[in-house]
Amino acid sequence: MDNPYQAPAAPVLDLPGSASKNFKLFKISGIALATFLGSPIAGGILLAKNFSRLGKPRQAKMALIYSSLAAFVLLAIAFLIPDRWHVPNYPFLLVQLLTMQQVAKNYQEADxxxxxxxxxxxxxxxxxxxxxxxxxxxxxxxxxxxxxxxTALGWAGTPD
Structure with missing residues (x-):
């Protein structure tokens, strides 16, 4: 005998804008944390993951390219500054951290x-x-x- 109180079997529709989101996004704080620990490249990886999961592959690719470029520019500047200038390290950290956090806010906060x-x-x-x-x-x-x-190729090392 059938149960008269049982809900009818019907297909569940996944409507656009519905609450079912089957992917995870990184928060702005996570992007900033990754940048703090691993350079703009790490923050760019998380930005790219978010863009990919949001269906924006072009922005994902650009996030990786620009964050890698920024990291290498900062690294080159850090290596080119003479030791006698006594520049502390924290300005480099602050620049990359605040920049990546602002980029994440501007491009992903609404999403x-x-x-x-x-x-x-x-x-x-x-x-x-x-x-x-x-x-x-x-x-x-x-x-x-x-x-x-x-060093092995003789391009660096102690002078003879």
């Missing part, structure tokens, strides 16, 4: 807020920290490899 309002899941800031630390490790390994190669 992130809309995603949250529609009950969309947010990626963990611990994951953002892990991506930042892994990016830092990769950068240090790359810099070490360049220094070792330059």
């Amino acid at each position: 992130i807020r809309e995603h949250e309002a529609q009950a969309g899941a947010m990626a963990s800031n611990w994951l953002a920290a892990g991506i930042g630390l892994l990016t830092f490790l990769a950068l240090m390994l790359a810099i070490f490899a360049v220094i070792v190669a330059a």
Whole structure:
């Protein structure tokens, strides 16, 4: 015998703008944290992930390109400043951190807020920290490899 109180079986429609969001976005704070721990490259990776998940592949590619370019420019400036100038390190950190945070706010804050309002899941800031630390490790390994190669080829080292 059928249950008269049972709800009828009907397909569930996924309407545009509905609350079902099956992807996670990184918060602005996660992007800033990754940038703090792993350079603008790490922040750019998270920006690119958000753009990709939002269906904006062109912006994702540009985020990676511009954040990598910014990191290498900052790194080059840091290496070119003579030691006798005694420039502290924190201005470089502040510039990259505040710039990446502002870029994330300008380009993704509205999408992130809309995603949250529609009950969309947010990626963990611990994951953002892990991506930042892994990016830092990769950068240090790359810099070490360049220094070792330059020394082995005689381009750097102690003068004779």
